[in-house]
Each structure stands twice: as C-alpha cells, then as structure tokens.
Amino acid sequence: RVSPNRLPVFQECRRRHWLETRGGLKPEPIAPGGQARQLRGMPSNVDSATLGTVFHRIVEIGIGNPGLNGEPASSPLPAMWTEGREDLLCDPETHSTAFNELLPPDADLERTGLLVTAMAKRIDSGPVGRMVHSERVNGHRLEGLRTELPFHIALEADTKGSVRKRWSTEGPELLARVDKAIIEMSGIIDLVLCTATSNGESTIRAVDLKTEDAGLVDSDSTEGLLEALDSDVAGPACEAEFEILSKHRLQLALYYKALHSIEEARKRANLSSRTVLSPAILIGVTGRMVEYPKEMLERASQEIEELLVRTAGMALDSDTPLSDFARLPADSAHICESCPFHRGALPICGPADE
Numbered sequence: 081r082v083s084p085n086r087l088p089v090f091q092e093c094r095r096r097h098w099l100e101t102r103g104g105l106k107p108e109p110i111a112p113g114g115q116a117r118q119l120r121g122m123p124s125n126v127d128s129a130t131l132g133t134v135f136h137r138i139v140e141i142g143i144g145n146p147g148l149n150g151e152p153a154s155s156p157l158p159a160m161w162t163e164g165r166e167d168l169l170c171d172p173e174t175h176s177t178a179f180n181e182l183l184p185p186d187a188d189l190e191r192t193g194l195l196v197t198a199m200a201k202r203i204d205s206g207p208v209g210r211m212v213h214s215e216r217v218n219g220h221r222l223e224g225l226r227t228e229l230p231f232h233i234a235l236e237a238d239t240k241g242s243v244r245k246r247w248s249t250e251g252p253e254l255l256a257r258v259d260k261a262i263i264e265m266s267g268i269i270d271l272v273l274c275t276a277t278s279n280g281e282s283t284i285r286a287v288d289l290k291t292e293d294a295g296l297v298d299s300d301s302t303e304g305l306l307e308a309l310d311s312d313v314a315g316p317a318c319e320a321e322f323e324i325l326s327k328h329r330l331q332l333a334l335y336y337k338a339l340h341s342i343e344e345a346r347k348r349a350n351l352s353s354r355t356v357l358s359p360a361i362l363i364g365v366t367g368r369m370v371e372y373p374k375e376m377l378e379r380a381s382q383e384i385e386e387l388l389v390r391t392a393g394m395a396l397d398s399d400t401p402l403s404d405f406a407r408l409p410a411d412s413a414h415i416c417e418s419c420p421f422h423r424g425a426l427p428i429c430g431p432a433d434e
C-alpha cells in the first residue's frame with residue numbers, strides 16, 4: 081500500500097523512499113529542534129501545512145453548488161453531487177468554523193483571517209467560483225461537484241522476479257520469487273467537477289487545491305505564482321506554475337487514472353460515462369485553475385508505473401539495503417532542504433558531500 085501524497089517525494093529521492101517504507105521512519109525529523117523556516121507574510125504560530133489544512137476545510141464546507149436548475153444532467157450523477165447549495169466560501173462564519181477546529185490556541189487569528197479571505201475571494205472570482213455561480217467558463221457548464229472524494233485504485237507492477245529469502249544456518253534460503261505485485265492506493269481528491277460542454281459532451285475533472293505562497297496573497301508582489309494572477313490561459317502561464325504542476329504531477333496523474341478507471345467500469349457495465357479531462361491544480365493565491373498539459377500528464381503516468389515497480393521491489397526483495405540508495409548529489413541540495421531527515425537537532429541524512 082502506498083499513500084498517493086508520498087509519490088512526489090519518493091520520486092524525488094530513492095533514499096527517502098527507502099527510509100519511509102523499508103526503514104519504517106515517519107516523515108518527521110528524528111529529534112525535533114533546529115530553526116523552523118518562517119515564510120514571508122505568514123501568521124505567527126501557523127505554519128504553511130496548517131494554513132493549507134484550514135483552507136482545504138473552508139473549501140470543503142463552504143464551496144457552493146449551482147445544482148441542475150431543473151435541467152437533466154448530461155450523464156447521471158449521484159444526488160449529493162447536484163444538490164444546490166449556497167456559496168459560503170467567503171463567509172466569515174465558515175472561516176471561524178475551520179479556525180475553531182484546526183488552529184492552535186496561540187495562532188494569529190487576524191492575519192490568518194486576512195489570508196484566507198483573500199484566497200477565498202480569488203477562488204470565487206476565478207474559473208471555479210464563476211462556474212459555481214452558474215457562469216459558463218470556456219464552454220463548460222457546471223452540473224455537479226464533490227469535495228473530498230475518496231478513491232481506491234489497485235495497479236499491477238512487474239517486479240522482475242524479486243526474491244524473498246530467509247536466514248538459515250546453511251546460508252540464505254530461497255522462499256519465493258515474485259514476478260508481479262498489486263499495489264493498492266487510497267486517497268482523497270480535493271474537488272471533482274462535472275461539466276457539460278456547449279456541444280453536449282459530459283466531462284469530469286479532478287482538481288487539487290494548493291496554498292503555496294499563501295503569505296503573499298495580499299501583498300503587491302508579482303513574483304512566483306502571483307506572476308500569472310491576471311492570466312486566463314488554461315495551462316501553466318509562468319515558471320512557478322510549471323514548477324507546481326511538475327512537483328505534484330504523480331499525484332494528479334493518479335487521480336486521473338482513478339477517475340478513468342471509474343468511468344471505464346461504467347462503460348463496461350453499459351452505463352453512460354463522462355470524458356475524463358486533464359486534472360488541474362487550483363492555486364489559492366491567484367484563484368487560477370491550471371490544467372495539466374497532455375504531454376506532462378502522459379509522462380507522469382509513465383513515471384508512476386516506474387515508481388510502482390521500484391516500490392514493489394523495495395517491499396518484496398530481501399536484498400535491498402539502504403546502501404543501494406545513494407544520497408542526492410550537491411546540485412539537488414534544495415530537495416534535501418525540505419526533507420525531514422535533513423532537519424531537526426539530529427539530521428540523519430543530507431546531500432552527498434555534506
């Protein structure tokens with residue numbers, strides 16, 4: 081079993097993959113301590129992971145649903161996906177509910193409130209918010225949506241004859257040779273949008289919300305993700321958007337595969353199905369919904385297959401010591417900077433020449 085949100089870090093560093101799976105370590109510093117990085121504009125006592133969790137909760141409980149307005153769905157949807165609901169994304173009461181549930185008692189509530197209000201407004205005036213308010217966007221009319229959709233997917237991996245052995249007084253004894261493995265993954269998709277296009281096509285799309293650079297949302301900065309603030313391009317429009325799409329490509333490609341397998345199962349059962357669109361990242365600081373370019377999605381699907389082969393081999397093969405997985409080279413030190421095993425009072429790993 082692999083958690084989808086571990087895929088990006090496992091892809092970045094094979095050694096971290098080993099430490100978190102075969103090594104059984106939690107993705108946390110071995111001994112707490114050291115200097116935590118304070119990001120620009122962030123509220124005191126609220127780290128970016130907590131702010132991200134708070135904002136995800138706000139979207140989960142606050143986003144509206146236009147419902148079908150008496151029109152039939154282009155392809156049937158469960159009733160809860162099409163139930164009309166007022167949009168409360170920018171409502172201070174929605175924000176307070178999430179703050180009470182998730183913020184630590186010493187959190188800077190005023191600054192947190194300013195940041196989430198600014199992000200909620202950006203999303204509300206971006207493509208997702210406009211569709212929620214019944215506007216047709218790029219020819220798409222929203223028919224239904226679901227937040228926090230759980231999914232389960234099982235993918236086959238060729239383990240190339242991994243060998244399981246056990247210790248015996250006469251030397252290692254062969255127990256089994258494994259040629260194929262099934263890797264199961266369960267996860268939750270932040271948002272799934274079902275639309276009908278102007279030419280009558282039914283579609284479905286996985287959307288993942290990201291709150292990177294949240295501390296800058298109310299600044300006049302035009303750096304990073306904010307560079308694309310006024311763009312209406314469907315795909316990535318600046319370097320930072322390419323980077324964020326690239327960073328999360330495996331996770332989003334997996335969501336695409338999960339929706340695809342659901343729609344294929346419907347087809348096989350002679351039920352009407354939806355065309356699965358390229359997944360997208362909803363950028364909190366700009367409200368942009370950035371779609372994955374086809375080539376990036378295809379490459380990521382290929383990478384998932386390679387990563388699953390490695391994951392299965394690592395789990396099944398008796399001879400996979402940590403020494404088979406070298407530290408990252410110095411020119412990848414920026415990856416180690418965000419690795420928990422390189423942080424804290426007792427870092428156990430780091431770039432090769434440290």
Ligand code: SF4
Pocket residue numbers: 093094095096099406407408415416419420421422429430431
């Ligand atoms: S510190 Fe760097 S090399 Fe070591 S596990 Fe983390 S990312 Fe990999």
